[in-house]
Amino acid sequence: MPNKVFFEITNACNLSCSFCHGTKREIKYLSRDEFISGCEQLRGFADYLYFHLMGEPLLHPLLGEFFDIANELGFRVILTTNGTLLDKKKDILLSAKALHKVSISLHCYEANDMGFSIDDYLKSCFDFCREASDKGIISVMRLWNEGGESSLNQKILDQMHSYFSDQWKEIYSGYKLCEKVFLEWGNKFDWPDSEAEYVGENHSCYGLRDQIGILSDGTIVPCCLDAEGAINLGNIFETDLDEILNSPRAIALKNSFEKRKITEALCQRCGYAKMRYT
Secondary structure: OOOEEEEOOEOOOOOOOOOOOOOOOOOOEOOHHHHHHHHHHHOOOOOEEEOOOOOOHHHOOOHHHHHHHHHHOOOEEEEEEOOOOHHHHHHHHHHOOOEEEEEEEHHHHHHOOOOOOHHHHHHHHHHHHHHHHHOOOEEEEEEEEEOOOOOOHHHHHHHHHHHOOOOOEEEOOEEEEEOOEEEEEEEOOOOOOOOOOOOOOOOOOOEOOOEEEEOOOOEEEOOOOOOOOOOOOOEOOOOOHHHHHOOHHHHHHHHHHHHOOOOOOOHHHOHHHHHHHO
């Protein structure tokens, strides 16, 4: 049974990163009632609730309320942010009892014309990580641009070494910088897209086995990379979640992942799956 759900509270973003697929969907922010309705169906289904799929979750005006609701329902929340709004939303984040982990995509800086210095940006991110650590919240700073734009990586690393101790501990995905603060590396990959080049059908995926995604309009998708809802399994605001996940299409897709015989056209064009699971 999937143990994590990517529940997209908004698909709006304040940046336009070159490495991000983006979305052509209408911009939407989940309402309080929609969030509660979705979360109530997810109780007992997943322990971890991710406040994103596309979009920048810190833009949502009800972010604090959503944390409170998630906490009341027993979820542990994880979110990914570009980090530009950490100063403005820091009080909400650090006081959120449900918040388990924050991932900060540092590689967004060189993918945008920010209008402020990288030094200010990094200090804001580093300060947040330090304060989050004191609150018992995990912070993961990510540089997922190996094989792509990486011109600022060394500058970022130099500043990390200056801010955090040099006694970093190497781990499988990068480094532990200090208690509950990590640096994570990753390779640039091609997002699945219905118009992308065919990459194959003999790979696997954790979609529907370890995770599902819910877009801001309620559309259920099998994984966190279906940016446009191409594999629309149903709508959580219209149909019971169990019914959606036991539909013929969902079962067939899950079986195809387990047997490494991909049948969905979008999944046959997924650069991430080809890189990770072949």
